[in-house]
Amino acid sequence: MAVRAGIRRSGFGENSEAIFLTQGYAYESAEQAEARFIEAGEDEFIYTRYGNPTIRMFEERMAAIEGTEDAFASASGMAAVHATLMSVLSAGDRVVSSRALFGSNLFILQNVLPRFGVDVALVDGTDPEQWKREIRPGTKAVFLESVSNPVLEVIDIKFVCELARKHGALAIVDNAVSTPVFQDTLRLGADVVIYSATKHIDGQGRCLGGIVLGTSDFIRKVLEPFQKHTGAAISPFNAWVMLKGLETVELRCNAQADSALALAMKIDGHPKCRRVIYPHLPNHPQHEIAISQMTKGGTVISIDFEGGKEMAFRFINALKIIGISNNFGDAKSLVTHPATTTHQRLTPEFRSELGIGAGLVRISIGLESSADLEKDIEAALDAA
Ligand SMILES: *Cc1c(COP(=O)(O)O)cnc(C)c1O
Numbered sequence: 001m002a003v004r005a006g007i008r009r010s011g012f013g014e015n016s017e018a019i020f021l022t023q024g025y026a027y028e029s030a031e032q033a034e035a036r037f038i039e040a041g042e043d044e045f046i047y048t049r050y051g052n053p054t055i056r057m058f059e060e061r062m063a064a065i066e067g068t069e070d071a072f073a074s075a076s077g078m079a080a081v082h083a084t085l086m087s088v089l090s091a092g093d094r095v096v097s098s099r100a101l102f103g104s105n106l107f108i109l110q111n112v113l114p115r116f117g118v119d120v121a122l123v124d125g126t127d128p129e130q131w132k133r134e135i136r137p138g139t140k141a142v143f144l145e146s147v148s149n150p151v152l153e154v155i156d157i158k159f160v161c162e163l164a165r166k167h168g169a170l171a172i173v174d175n176a177v178s179t180p181v182f183q184d185t186l187r188l189g190a191d192v193v194i195y196s197a198t199k200h201i202d203g204q205g206r207c208l209g210g211i212v213l214g215t216s217d218f219i220r221k222v223l224e225p226f227q228k229h230t231g232a233a234i235s236p237f238n239a240w241v242m243l244k245g246l247e248t249v250e251l252r253c254n255a256q257a258d259s260a261l262a263l264a265m266k267i268d269g270h271p272k273c274r275r276v277i278y279p280h281l282p283n284h285p286q287h288e289i290a291i292s293q294m295t296k297g298g299t300v301i302s303i304d305f306e307g308g309k310e311m312a313f314r315f316i317n318a319l320k321i322i323g324i325s326n327n328f329g330d331a332k333s334l335v336t337h338p339a340t341t342t343h344q345r346l347t348p349e350f351r352s353e354l355g356i357g358a359g360l361v362r363i364s365i366g367l368e369s370s371a372d373l374e375k376d377i378e379a380a381l382d383a384a
Helices: 030-038 053-066 077-088 103-116 128-134 157-166 216-230 236-267 287-293 308-318 348-354 370-383
Strands: 070-074 094-098 119-123 139-145 170-174 192-196 210-214 273-277 300-305 334-336 360-364
Touching: 053 070, 053 210, 053 236, 070 077, 070 216, 077 103, 077 139, 077 170, 077 192, 077 210, 077 216, 094 103, 103 119, 103 139, 119 128, 128 157, 139 157, 157 170, 210 216, 236 273, 236 300, 236 370, 300 308, 308 360, 308 370
Parallel strands: 094 119, 094 139, 139 170, 170 192
Antiparallel strands: 070 210, 192 210, 273 300, 300 360, 334 360
C-alpha cells in the first residue's frame, strides 16, 4: 500500500506519480464550472487549496496505510493539529489533553484555544486516574501524543480512547513519533490520527507537511470546510515528496528503530546517564504498554545526563556524525537539547513537571551505519 495505493495516472500513463503543479483547473463550459462548485466528483478538482491530484494521491495512500476512510493533507504537522482542534471545538467546549506534548501543540492548547473560550485541561497522560477525573460528560475532545516528544512517555491509548468514547468525546492522537509503521492507532481506538509528515514520512529532511486521517464524515464535513477556507494547503510538490517518501517509509523506520534499540541497550546503565529513555527498553516506565502498542520502539532515544546542561552540551558538541538540529525521523541522525530549544519558552517549573530537565538530550537515529553511530556516541560520552 505504501508503494502503490492511491495512484492516479494521467492520460500519459506515467509510471511514477506525477506532480500536478497547478493552482487551478480549466472548465469546458460555464455549466461545468457551476456543476463542479455544487458537487465535485472523484476526479474533479476546483482549486489546489481545496484539492489537487498529487495531494489526493498522498491522502489516499495515507488513508490506505492507516485504514481510515479518508484523509486531508496540510502545509505542516502544526497546520494539521491546529485545523483539527479549531474545526472541532467551539467556545464553552472542553478538551482534555496529555501535557507531555510537542512544544507547538502545547502552545495551541495553552495559548490559543483558551482565547476562544475553550476549556482546556492538561493531565499527566501516564496516570489513568487523571484521565478519569478530567474526561467528563460533555467533554468534546481528547488529545494525546504517544510516544510523546521529547520525554518518550507512552500513554495507554486504548484506555484513554475507550474513556473518551464513553463520554462522547472525539479521540485525537498525534502519532508523529510512533510513526505509521509501528503503531496501529486506529485499532487502539483513535477517531482521528494526525501526522507531521515532515518527520518519518518525508524522512529525508526536505519538506514540511501534515495530514489528518479519520472517517469520511469527519474529514469531509468537519475538517475540510475549515481547512480549505483557512489556507494551510500543502504544496503539490511537497505532497509528491511525501508520496515518494512513503515508498520507503517502512524500510527506513525499521532500520532506524533497529539501530535505536541496539544503541539504547548499549548505553543504558552508562555512569554519566541518569536515564536512557527508549520505549522498548525493559526499564521504561510504560514498557509493557509500549510493547503491546508498538511493534518496535521507534527511532528516537532520549538521555538524561547526570551533569545537567553542561554535561549535555559537552556531549552534543563532541558528536562528530550526529548533527545538531531540532528535526527527527530524518535519514541523518540528529541531536537536540529540548530545554534550550524546542521547549525553551516554558517555565523551568513546567519543564521539570514534564521531565524536560537541563540534562535531557534527544537523539533521532538515522540511517548511518549503526556501528559508526555507536562509536560517535561512545566517544561523546567519554568527552561529556
Ligand atoms: C514535529 C511535530 C509536530 C509539528 O509538525 P510540523 O510538520 O513541524 O509542523 C506536531 N506534533 C509532533 C509530535 C511533532 O513531533
